[in-house]
Structure formats: C-alpha cells, structure tokens
Amino acid sequence: MKSVLHLLIPVMALSACTGPLSLYYREGESVARAQSDTTQCQVQAVQNVPVANQVRQSPPTYWPGRTYCDSRGYCHRSPGWWQPGQVYTVDVNAGLRNSVEAQCMAQKGYRPVSLPPCKQNVKASVAAQRTTKLPPLGTESCYVKFDDGSFQIITPGQAG
Numbered sequence: 001m002k003s004v005l006h007l008l009i010p011v012m013a014l015s016a017c018t019g020p021l022s023l024y025y026r027e028g029e030s031v032a033r034a035q036s037d038t039t040q041c042q043v044q045a046v047q048n049v050p051v052a053n054q055v056r057q058s059p060p061t062y063w064p065g066r067t068y069c070d071s072r073g074y075c076h077r078s079p080g081w082w083q084p085g086q087v088y089t090v091d092v093n094a095g096l097r098n099s100v101e102a103q104c105m106a107q108k109g110y111r112p113v114s115l116p117p118c119k120q121n122v123k124a125s126v127a128a129q130r131t132t133k134l135p136p137l138g139t140e141s142c143y144v145k146f147d148d149g150s151f152q153i154i155t156p157g158q159a160g
Contacts, residue, residue: 020117021143021151024110029134031150034110041104049097058085118142118154126154 024038065078091097102112115137123144130150141155 020114021145022112022114024105025113025134025137026108026110027134027136029110031132031134034134037108037110038105041101041108044104045097045101049093049100051091051097052093053089053091055087055089057087060085113137115141115143115153118144122154122156125156126152128152 024034026034061083063081063083065080067075067077069075105112119142122142128144128146129152130146131153135153135155137153138155138157140157141153144152144154146152
C-alpha cells in the first residue's frame with residue numbers, strides 16, 4: 001500500500017499544477033483523512049476491477065498523389081501512399097474502476113468537486129496557509145497549489 005501512495009502523490013501533484021483541483025470533498029473532514037480514504041478506495045477499485053489493457057490501432061490513411069503540370073500542359077501524377085494507423089493501448093476497465101472508486105467514496109460520505117485555481121488578486125488577499133480541514137465551499141471557492149503538493153482552499157468572503 002505504501003508503494004501505491006508513493007506513486008499517487010507525485011501523479012496527483014503533477015496533474016493539478018495548471019488546471020482545476022479535483023478531489024473528493026466532505027465538509028469538515030481533515031485533508032489527511034480524505035486522502036487516506038481516497039487511496040483506500042482506489043486500491044479497492046484496482047483489486048475489484050483490475051487493469052485490462054487492449055492494444056488497438058487507428059485506421060490507416062491514404063494520401064493521394066499530386067498532379068504536376070509544366071508550362072506546356074504536360075502533366076504527370078506522383079504515386080499516393082498509405083500511412084499506417086497509430087497503435088495505442090486502452091484500459092477497457094478504466095471507466096468501471098472509476099465508478100467503483102466513486103461509489104466507495106460516496107459510501108464514506110464524500111462527493112467529487114473540482115475547484116479552479118485562484119486568481120492573483122484572490123491569492124494576494126489572504127495569508128498563504130495550507131488547508132488541513134476541508135472548509136465550507138461557495139460558488140467562488142478556488143485553490144492555491146504549493147510547491148510541496150499541498151493546497152489552500154479559499155472561499156472569498158469567508159474566513160479560513
């Protein structure tokens with residue numbers, strides 16, 4: 001389980017650098033407990049719905065030749081060619097595994113939320129302080145990401 005945590009923490013840190021912060025939320029819960037519950041549900045989901053990769057290939061593309069004409073009106077055509085399709089891998093169980101994870105978290109009282117990054121004026125209006133307990137959210141709630149991977153949830157107009 002520790003190895004799973006070591007893998008998830010850097011992935012979560014990298015994935016939330018520029019876009020929204022997506023997490024499971026239960027007002028008043030500690031961030032540490034929410035992260036622990038999330039990891040527990042992710043592990044359970046992987047155990048119940050394992051990775052099932054399938055190798056697939058997109059269709060090939062035909063590129064027709066070009067016609068070239070000289071100033072006298074004589075034309076010739078270069079041959080066309082086929083470009084093979086790209087080979088890629090799909091985990092056909094990913095959707096079901098995500099549903100199992102979400103169901104597990106819902107049973108623990110969490111709901112998924114996605115918070116946008118805070119604008120500079122909002123960041124500047126509050127002291128930087130890591131969120132340790134999930135605060136009440138509002139329509140203007142946003143987050144600030146710190147270099148160590150932690151975050152601060154800010155709801156303008158509310159203390160905390």
